Amino acid sequence: MIYGPNKPKSTNRLLIQTVWPFLLIIIVLLGATLFSLKIMTAVRAYVAGESLYSKAQKQAHISLINYLHSKSNEDYEEFLTQINIPLGDMKARIALQQAEPDLKTAYEGFVQGRNHSTDIPNMIFLFRYFSETPLMKEPIEIWTDADQYVIQTLVLGKEIHHKLSSKRLSINEETEFIWKLDSINADITPLEEAFSFSLAKTSHQIDLIISNLLVGITLFLMALGLIFSHRLTVQRSVALKQLQREAEKNLAFLRSASDGIHILDAQGNIQEASDSFCEMLGYSRDQIMGMNVTQWDVFFDPQELLGMLKEYSYQNERLQFETVHQRKDGSLLDIELSLVPVEQDEKRLIFCSSRDISERKQHDQQVERLAYHDQLTGLPNRLLFEDFLNKSLATSKRYHDFGAVLFIDLDKFKNINDVYGHSMGDELLKKVAQRLSSRLRKTDTVSRIAGDEFVALLPSLSTDQNKAAIAAMSIAEELRVALAEPINIDQHNCQITASIGVSVFPKDSENFNEILQEADIAMYRAKQNGRNTLIFFEHEMHDRITERFTLEQELRNALQNDELELYLQSQVDKEGTMIGAECLVRWMHPTKGLIPPDDFIPLAEETGQVVKIGEWVLSKACQTLSQLPFAASAFSLSVNISAQHFQQAGFIDFVKQVLAESGADPRHLILEITESLLIQQPQKVIADMQTLADLGIRFSIDDFGTGYSSLSYLKRMPLNELKIDKSFVNDIPDDANDSALIQTILAMAHHLGYTVVAEGVETQTQHNFLASLGCELYQGYLFHKPQPYQEWLNNIASLKPNKANQKSPD
Numbered sequence: 143m144i145y146g147p148n149k150p151k152s153t154n155r156l157l158i159q160t161v162w163p164f165l166l167i168i169i170v171l172l173g174a175t176l177f178s179l180k181i182m183t184a185v186r187a188y189v190a191g192e193s194l195y196s197k198a199q200k201q202a203h204i205s206l207i208n209y210l211h212s213k214s215n216e217d218y219e220e221f222l223t224q225i226n227i228p229l230g231d232m233k234a235r236i237a238l239q240q241a242e243p244d245l246k247t248a249y250e251g252f253v254q255g256r257n258h259s260t261d262i263p264n265m266i267f268l269f270r271y272f273s274e275t276p277l278m279k280e281p282i283e284i285w286t287d288a289d290q291y292v293i294q295t296l297v298l299g300k301e302i303h304h305k306l307s308s309k310r311l312s313i314n315e316e317t318e319f320i321w322k323l324d325s326i327n328a329d330i331t332p333l334e335e336a337f338s339f340s341l342a343k344t345s346h347q348i349d350l351i352i353s354n355l356l357v358g359i360t361l362f363l364m365a366l367g368l369i370f371s372h373r374l375t376v377q378r379s380v381a382l383k384q385l386q387r388e389a390e391k392n393l394a395f396l397r398s399a400s401d402g403i404h405i406l407d408a409q410g411n412i413q414e415a416s417d418s419f420c421e422m423l424g425y426s427r428d429q430i431m432g433m434n435v436t437q438w439d440v441f442f443d444p445q446e447l448l449g450m451l452k453e454y455s456y457q458n459e460r461l462q463f464e465t466v467h468q469r470k471d472g473s474l475l476d477i478e479l480s481l482v483p484v485e486q487d488e489k490r491l492i493f494c495s496s497r498d499i500s501e502r503k504q505h506d507q508q509v510e511r512l513a514y515h516d517q518l519t520g521l522p523n524r525l526l527f528e529d530f531l532n533k534s535l536a537t538s539k540r541y542h543d544f545g546a547v548l549f550i551d552l553d554k555f556k557n558i559n560d561v562y563g564h565s566m567g568d569e570l571l572k573k574v575a576q577r578l579s580s581r582l583r584k585t586d587t588v589s590r591i592a593g594d595e596f597v598a599l600l601p602s603l604s605t606d607q608n609k610a611a612i613a614a615m616s617i618a619e620e621l622r623v624a625l626a627e628p629i630n631i632d633q634h635n636c637q638i639t640a641s642i643g644v645s646v647f648p649k650d651s652e653n654f655n656e657i658l659q660e661a662d663i664a665m666y667r668a669k670q671n672g673r674n675t676l677i678f679f680e681h682e683m684h685d686r687i688t689e690r691f692t693l694e695q696e697l698r699n700a701l702q703n704d705e706l707e708l709y710l711q712s713q714v715d716k717e718g719t720m721i722g723a724e725c726l727v728r729w730m731h732p733t734k735g736l737i738p739p740d741d742f743i744p745l746a747e748e749t750g751q752v753v754k755i756g757e758w759v760l761s762k763a764c765q766t767l768s769q770l771p772f773a774a775s776a777f778s779l780s781v782n783i784s785a786q787h788f789q790q791a792g793f794i795d796f797v798k799q800v801l802a803e804s805g806a807d808p809r810h811l812i813l814e815i816t817e818s819l820l821i822q823q824p825q826k827v828i829a830d831m832q833t834l835a836d837l838g839i840r841f842s843i844d845d846f847g848t849g850y851s852s853l854s855y856l857k858r859m860p861l862n863e864l865k866i867d868k869s870f871v872n873d874i875p876d877d878a879n880d881s882a883l884i885q886t887i888l889a890m891a892h893h894l895g896y897t898v899v900a901e902g903v904e905t906q907t908q909h910n911f912l913a914s915l916g917c918e919l920y921q922g923y924l925f926h927k928p929q930p931y932q933e934w935l936n937n938i939a940s941l942k943p944n945k946a947n948q949k950s951p952d
């Protein structure tokens with residue numbers, strides 16, 4: 143098994159290393175064969191040349207004899223032609239035998255000797271390099287010996303020609319010439335035979351030598367080849383064994399590696415795993431071998447992980463990242479994973495090394511905790527707080543919402559240290575930290591920035607600065623109260639208070655230091671104000687918020703302290719006969735006196751207290767209905783129901799319960815709702831109204847014309863009454879618009895079958911105008927002002943049945 147990011151050594155190189163000896167053998171054999179052929183061709187050429195030489199010499203002899211007889215120049219010419227052949231060979235040989243061989247002349251000589259032009263280079267080669275060898279030496283010596291006879295023949299021929307050219311030869315002369323010629327021929331013939339024989343012998347011997355040489359070389363090279371092949375086989379087997387050992391070693395090494403080594407295929411299926419990887423994940427080897435990476439890697443989305451692996455397997459680089467592995471028992475491990483893609487047997491694999499870095503992570507977290515947290519309380523320190531605040535500041539600026547920073551300083555903390563000792567002081571700080579943290583939202587941050595100084599970051603309180611300030615104050619107050627509660631440390635009940643400075647952000651060009659400084663300054667003012675209090679950095683905001691906050695707190699107590707009072711304002715018909723009354727709440731503040739609803743109902747709506755107030759008024763109204771004297775027993779009482787109260791879960795049940803408990807007749811109860819109730823979930827509102835209407839309760843639309851009006855919804859509501867808002871009544875009949883509007887409202891209401899109540903009727907003129915338009919009912923100071931409950935009840939009680947249609951005195 144070989145793993146690695148790169149391919150093994152180049153196959154071409156390996157091939158060359160293996161075959162080069164065989165190539166060499168072939169080249170040597172080929173060379174030897176070509177050389178042998180060259181030698182043999184040359185020898186054969188000499189043999190052929192010798193044949194031509196002998197024939198030419200014989201022919202020259204015959205031509206010269208013929209010439210003696212015929213005296214014909216043709217014969218002489220033939221003689222010259224024939225004698226030229228051995229002369230050419232001689233010329234070639236002499237040229238080659240020179241110290242500096244004359245190759246050109248040699249070539250020309252051999253051509254003259256009628257040797258084949260393609261053989262001549264081989265002949266020259268053989269002569270130059272082998273003339274001194276025993277094989278060639280003998281024929282060359284014989285050939286050299288024959289030179290004299292060739293020359294003698296030539297000389298004799300020339301002499302005969304010379305003689306014949308000038309005179310006729312005598313018989314004797316002719317005979318003498320013939321005798322000389324025969325004599326030369328007799329001398330040269332044995333030499334030619336010897337030359338021929340010697341060449342044949344040389345040729346035969348060279349054939350023999352070359353054959354033997356080739357056989358020898360072949361055998362030698364075969365032996366070499368065999369040796370080399372054997373060596374290769376041995377080497378290959380050694381290498382294979384080595385590879386085998388290496389693979390076994392690798393596998394053993396892999397399995398015993400201390401890191402969690404494992405090999406995946408491109409589909410994330412495990413191919414091999416080290417023991418430590420199995421142990422790391424808590425699986426046996428058998429179990430893990432059938433698993434896929436998505437079964438233990440829980441950091442990535444499975445599909446995303448598989449896609450990533452597939453893509454990565456075709457790359458060629460190492461990759462390292464952190465991930466999370468899940469053990470068999472479900473516990474999680476922080477892992478540093480190193481990947482190396484490899485190719486094995488044409489298959490893409492990924493070599494993975496998982497290192498458990500849980501401890502290191504914990505250590506890093508510990509280091510980070512030390513760097514960014516207060517060691518005593520474990521809270522974020524100033525550095526981390528600064529980071530959080532800067533981020534929160536940026537978010538607030540981007541999304542236009544508001545947050546706040548609270549600067550909390552414990553009052554007279556030094557006394558605790560002095561009296562109880564520093565360890566007790568430390569314990570107290572820890573408990574304070576716990577109390578602060580437990581009272582804040584998850585998104586808030588509390589930090590200890592110095593000895594007994596804490597800061598709290600309250601981000602994203604509201605998109606409205608005022609509401610954000612109110613929320614900040616509410617939280618700060620909760621913290622102040624929480625801290626003021628006794629803290630038990632080692633059986634000691636410690637009492638500590640805190641002064642809190644509040645700064646709302648963002649404001650123009652603020653940064654961390656400025657915000658912290660503002661909160662610090664505000665905290666300092668709280669100290670000066672007598673401690674155990676909270677103060678806003680901005681005076682104006684402080685006054686406004688404090689006032690509102692105080693009111694909210696006081697209103698909360700108002701219900702418990704029975705400070706709410708019920709007032710009733712009677713309603714009359716056209717003739718001025720009392721037909722009912724509207725219940726109106728008042729707050730009898732212990733110090734500020736009577737507070738009208740306009741001053742606290744909006745706040746109650748904001749804080750949700752309007753539900754409790756509404757419940758109180760409704761209960762009181764129902765009790766009143768059930769207690770009405772006989773003279774007023776046909777009266778109806780109208781109760782204002784805020785949209786928030788109406789939509790409160792359980793509102794219908796509450797109404798039913800109050801009716802049941804009081805015994806009031808629902809037919810004498812009118813619920814005044816506003817058009818704003820229809821803004822949210824109109825269908826549900828209409829359904830709930832219908833449920834109550836089915837009980838006999840009537841509905842009136844208060845302040846009609848001032849809000850959201852959808853006639854299509856109005857038509858579907860179980861309505862009985864419309865109340866024309868006093869803002870429209872104020873200026874009638876002088877204001878043409880209001881007059882026209884009231885006219886329209888009345889016409890529409892009558893068309894739909896609703897009774898109309900005009901409210902805020904203060905003058906007779908207003909009354910007359912409304913009456914002229916057909917308005918049925920009236921409410922206003924012209925008839926009755928709102929009266930305290932008991933006073934109103936007393937007046938009602940004094941009504942006589944037959945006087946019930948008379949105007950009651952105020």
Ligand SMILES: Nc1nc2c(ncn2[C@@H]2O[C@H](COP(=O)(O)O[C@H]3[C@@H](O)[C@H](n4cnc5c(=O)[nH]c(N)nc54)O[C@@H]3COP(=O)(O)O)[C@@H](O)[C@H]2O)c(=O)[nH]1
Binds near residue numbers: 724727782845901928
């Ligand atoms: N959800 C609840 N809202 C309530 C409740 N009690 C009162 N309110 C709402 O508070 C607003 C102010 O009420 P109030 O100060 O009581 O004023 C009422 C009358 O005093 C006043 N009125 C009546 N006649 C005249 C008049 O001739 N001149 C004049 N200037 N004021 C007059 O009108 C108010 C009654 O209005 P309405 O309720 O719209 O019929 C007021 O909006 C109340 O609804 C409560 O218990 N729950």
